[in-house]
Amino acid sequence: xxxxxxxxxxxxxxxxxxxxxxxxxxxxxxxxxxxxxxxxxxxxxxxxxxxxxxxxxxxxxxxxxxxxxxxxxxxxxxxxxxxxxxxxxxxxxxxxxxxxxxxxxxxxxxxxxxxxxxxxxxxxxxxxxxxxxxxxxxxxxxxxxxxxxxxxxxxxxxxxxxxxxxxxxxxxxxxxxxxxxxxxxxxxxxxxxxxxxxxxxxxxxxxxxxxxxxxxxxxxxxxxxxxxxxxxxxxxxxx
Ligand SMILES: NC(=O)c1ccc[n+]([C@@H]2O[C@H](COP(=O)([O-])OP(=O)(O)OC[C@H]3O[C@@H](n4cnc5c(N)ncnc54)[C@H](OP(=O)(O)O)[C@@H]3O)[C@@H](O)[C@H]2O)c1
Numbered sequence: 374x375x376x377x378x379x380x381x382x383x384x385x386x387x388x389x390x391x392x393x394x395x396x397x398x399x400x401x402x403x404x405x406x407x408x409x410x411x412x413x414x415x416x417x418x419x420x421x422x423x424x425x426x427x428x429x430x431x432x433x434x435x436x437x438x439x440x441x442x443x444x445x446x447x448x449x450x451x452x453x454x455x456x457x458x459x460x461x462x463x464x465x466x467x468x469x470x471x472x473x474x475x476x477x478x479x480x481x482x483x484x485x486x487x488x489x490x491x492x493x494x495x496x497x498x499x500x501x502x503x504x505x506x507x508x509x510x511x512x513x514x515x516x517x518x519x520x521x522x523x524x525x526x527x528x529x530x531x532x533x534x535x536x537x538x539x540x541x542x543x544x545x546x547x548x549x550x551x552x553x554x555x556x557x558x559x560x561x562x563x564x565x566x567x568x569x570x571x572x573x574x575x576x577x578x579x580x581x582x583x584x585x586x587x588x589x590x591x592x593x594x595x596x597x598x599x600x601x602x603x604x605x606x607x608x609x610x611x612x
Pocket of ligand 1: 383384385386387388389390406407408409410419420421422423450451452453454475503504505506548549550551552553554555556557
């Protein structure tokens with residue numbers, strides 16, 4: 374049985390997830406769960422907007438954590454999408470459905486699968502969701518994204534309370550601030566008609582106020598190493 378720590382990361386092919394994967398501060402097997410593979414990470418190919426993929430990810434958790442004897446088992450959910458941007462009722466319905474499934478349902482279903490698979494481990498267990506200020510702020514054109522982040526934050530509060538009572542897994546959500554990733558490129562490339570706050574994000578970029586993903590990853594690992602307060606919904610921009 375494996376005595377090496379394991380870190381599962383959804384969306385480790387790009388941006389924040391990739392930076393977190395590259396910065397793991399201890400020896401571990403690191404899995405990227407997403408559609409695209411990247412060099413140096415184990416890859417579980419999955420389109421997480423397709424519910425059929427969730428059982429496959431659950432099977433990966435079961436396979437890796439059954440009889441697991443390593444010191445750390447961590448699940449970081451970073452996969453997310455803003456596509457399609459535009460007002461509800463005016464965007465492509467199939468795309469909107471995929472966005473709801475990825476942003477709202479996948480984190481809860483996969484979080485549940487990780488907790489279940491990790492329940493029998495003596496390892497230190499942590500589940501961290503990459504949240505967003507959009508879970509608390511209205512951004513017209515981002516309804517499925519804002520709704521997904523808000524739902525996931527409240528899932529974290531609830532599951533965190535359950536886990537605290539059980540001395541189980543540490544569960545938290547952390548919003549990273551505005552970070553220089555392809556998601557921000559997509560925001561700036563979107564017509565203002567689909568996203569009225571467009572100019573704010575263009576200005577943040579022009580003023581050099583986007584954070585580097587590697588700095589954000591270092592902050593995430595500082596929090597993970599210190600220990601997550603169960604049920605905490607944090608924002609790196611707040612002291
Ligand atoms: N950048 C910011 O300013 C910012 C601010 C607040 C919160 N966030 C959050 O940070 C997280 C990461 O975003 P990012 O900025 O790093 O964006 P990114 O560079 O665009 O990366 C998005 C990641 O999500 C994965 N993903 C997207 N759709 C997927 C699908 N259908 N199935 C599986 N994986 C999928 C992508 O992997 P594949 O393409 O390989 O599938 C990719 O690895 C997101 O949850 C986002 O909401 C970002």
